Amino acid sequence: MMRAVYVKHYADPARALAAGTHLTWLIQLDSGVRLPDLHRVTANHLILEHLDGWPFQPADxxxxxxxxGRLHGTAHTRELHAAHLGRDYTSSTGLTIRRFPAGRxxxxxxxxxxxxxLPAALYKDCNLRNVVMTAGGPALVDFDDLTLAPFGYDLAKLVVSTAMTHGRLPADQISAALHAYNVDVDDIGTRAAECTRLQLARYAEIHHRLTARYVGRNGYQHLWPTVRPWPAPSAEPRSR
Structure with a gap:
């Protein structure tokens, strides 16, 4: 019996190729993180393993x-310890991962x-819609984006996107999530790369500025300043 597949369409063949290359690199890290198998890349499609699951909820x-934390710690230990956030990084497989400031x-x-x-981890756009809850736990999907990023930056995207979709999250829930993230980073042996609560809050403000334009679309119902779980920064960054 043929296993069910998920076909993702791309209008731009370069985007399809990049997403497939990103996923292949992440799979090769062998982090133990659940990722869909990549069956094939065509000019305009990724043919992926279909993951049986349900949408991510704040309780997850x-x-x-x-x-x-497991993915970021593994990526740093096996590859990104040699990367610098301010420069593009070429992996051992030849993949170029763009520097953190690029586009930001x-x-x-x-x-x-x-x-x-700061020590280099990665950003793969971990908004809540790119997490699928399966019987075996969370799985990550959607690999269109991959850049260098500091530890905790992608976690901040998950926090911001969840709050902008579902409303304000309890502060203790975010503290528990940050602790869980750092525990798994530590377990890989990258203790010096832990994300602090202050760093998480600062990264959240960056995501707020990048995500605010999507309010009213893609499931985003709340402006970050109305659901921010900690005091607002003393001065909002100037806008362009």
Missing amino acids: LEHAAALL EHVLSDADPDLVN
Whole structure:
């Protein structure tokens, strides 16, 4: 019997090829994180394993955070310890992973300039719609985006996208998720790369600026300033 597949369509063949290359690299990390098998890449499609599951909910945040910590810790230990956030990185398989500032310059202009000197993890756009809950736990899907990023940055995307979809999250729930993330990062042996609560909050503000335009679309119902689970920054970053 043929196993069920999921076919993702791309109008741009370059995007299809990039997404397939991203997924192949992530699978080769052998992190133990659940990812769909990639059956084939065509000019305009990815043919992927179909994952039986259900949509991510706020109650799943802690489990998904641990998953991200495992992926980020493994990626850093096996590859990205040699990367610098301010420069493109070429992996051992020849994949070029773009530097963290690429495409974000306008929202990073007010950020700590030393941010690019932090240990390198990755960003794969872990918004809540890119997490599928299966009988075996969370699985990550959608591999269109892959860049370098500091530890905790992709977790902040999950927090912001969940709150903008479902409403304000309890502060203790976010604390538990951050703890779970750091525990799994530590388990890989990358203790120096832990994300602090202050860093998570700062990354959330960056995501807010990048995601605000989607309110009213893609399931985003709430503006981040109305659901922010901690005090607002003393001064909002200037906009362009």
